[in-house]
Amino acid sequence: MRRLTRAAGVLGLAMVLGSCAHLGSAVGELADAGARAGLPTAGAGAVVDGVRAVGAVADAATSPFSPEQEYYIGRSVSATILREYELYDDPAAVAYLNRLGQSLALASQRPTLYHGYTVAILDTDEINAFATPGGHIFISRGMLRLTEAEGEVAAVLAHEIGHIVERHGLGSIRTARVIDAIQDGTFQALDRVSDSQMREVTRLFGDTTADVVDTLVTRGYSGASEREADSIAVQILMDVGYDPFALVRLLERMDAAQQAEYEGSRERRGFSRTHPRPQSRIRDLQRSDLRNVEPGSRIDEEAARRRYEAAMRSIHTP
């Protein structure tokens, strides 16, 4: 509603000014609201094409998957990722990341999910973080080690929450057969499913999982999706009271780590394989979301430092 009110406000202002220019985000939001309302959107789609690229609000209307299906795809993506990585089970760190991450998610546009948001640590030196469509957020030990403060951990988590809010994972599903199957009713009435239908649905499930895993681990999202997730991260950080420039500080450190990695080897691993260069993300943030934003936090920094140090002890111990 907040979003819609804002959109309606922008629309009202534009009408006063007698111009249809600069309506990009408002149009995108209204079109999506219209789609949610079950309005015919063919005409609206033509209008909003091109202006909604960055501000698109993904919602159920743009996803052929039900919330439950989204969750099961997320579980399967998680299980596949966890075949490659071990979980790092330090209880203090895991509890801290979940308190922090789940609190941040409450400040997002999508505070509730089919199962909810959960965070786990991958036991690897690789610098990386993933989010599945099921609300599972994975952050590597290497990424955590790169952080120096709670606000920076919050920045990574908020970025991953951004991917979940916008349903970027589902957007990476390229298997047209999956979409067709949903639309032609292959999935309907699975209570009376035959063995061969079950095999087909399971095969589609595998293909879907593979598409999402491939995007998360190998191909990466589009630059636009990453900018969107950064933009949401800044919004969440500011709403909760963290300094949004914590994201910039972490990106600078990621950039330095990437440089070092390039010098060491030619093989790109983790985030540097799947994400735009940190410097270009910083530039985008400075041009858009962080423009005219004063650095500074409204949280008790001393308490945050104590929480961070207590929880991250084992991460920072060599």
Place this chain on the structure above:
Amino acid sequence: MAKLAVFLLLLAGSLHAQSSGDELSVSVRQGELRSAPGFLSSIDARLEYGDAVRVISRVNDWLRVTVDHTGEEGWIHTSSVARPRDMNLTGPGARTTQTTTREIALAGRGFNQQVEQEYQEQMQLDFSVVDRVEENLLALPELADFLSEIGAELLEGGL
């Protein structure tokens, strides 16, 4: 100006979507019907995925709803509900044999636990590790202390 007309149509449509009488379905596994519009208010009833609710009114991102099968009234967050058509609740098989929204939801679910089990056997995937990750889910009261430490403003803002 034709574009503007479309905007107005969409605006009217979207406002209509939030008006009373709209039927929505619970889109989360554990829906919570709350006594007031906020995550820290008390829970009056637990709702299941697919349960039908009817919108009475709206305050920010919270909807005051009536639960179809119990008649109870309370508040639910907009992210916990969806239009039935966005939940793949309609379909030939579903429509003919099912009566309640919940039953329809169960019939039209596609990728589900049964499919996961089948896939797990084929691929030798270990879903118990995923279960372990999901055990990290915290109840809202458990988050309250942390929230009050980091985001007092967020709480005052009516989370």
